[in-house]
Amino acid sequence: xxKSFDGFQAFGKDGxxxxxxxxxxxxxxxxxxxxxxxxxxxxxxxxxxxxxxxVITAKSPDKVFEIQQGxxxxxxxxxxxxxxxxxxxxxNAAKEAYKPFEGQLAQFGVKAPK
Numbered sequence: 001x002x003k004s005f006d007g008f009q010a011f012g013k014d015g016x017x018x019x020x021x022x023x024x025x026x027x028x029x030x031x032x033x034x035x036x037x038x039x040x041x042x043x044x045x046x047x048x049x050x051x052x053x054x055v056i057t058a059k060s061p062d063k064v065f066e067i068q069q070g071x072x073x074x075x076x077x078x079x080x081x082x083x084x085x086x087x088x089x090x091x092n093a094a095k096e097a098y099k100p101f102e103g104q105l106a107q108f109g110v111k112a113p114k
Contacts, residue, residue, distance in 0.1 A: 018100035025100075029093030033086060040082045047074070
């Protein structure tokens with residue numbers, strides 16, 4: 001009986017350590033995502049302010065339209081790029097959070113998803 005209790009205790013300790021490692025990985029990933037989002041917002045605001053200055057100093061409605069059209073295209077491309085980057089960060093976060101549990105799940109015959 002003592003041997004099974006020791007095994008159960010080791011399993012619980014390993015699970016707790018895996019949980020801590022997983023939570024640490026997720027915390028780090030969330031901080032990275034928040035930093036990335038804040039940087040994107042800062043850049044977007046600066047670009048928007050620069051475009052507003054250009055629009056205000058434009059000499060004709062055609063030039064205003066051209067500036068707005070260029071800004072819309074750049075903003076859309078930047079947004080799509082940022083969404084892809086955040087998606088990759090989420091995927092990496094999930095993989096890092098799962099790693100500590102791989103060994104324990106392997107004991108039960110559960111395979112890691114690829």
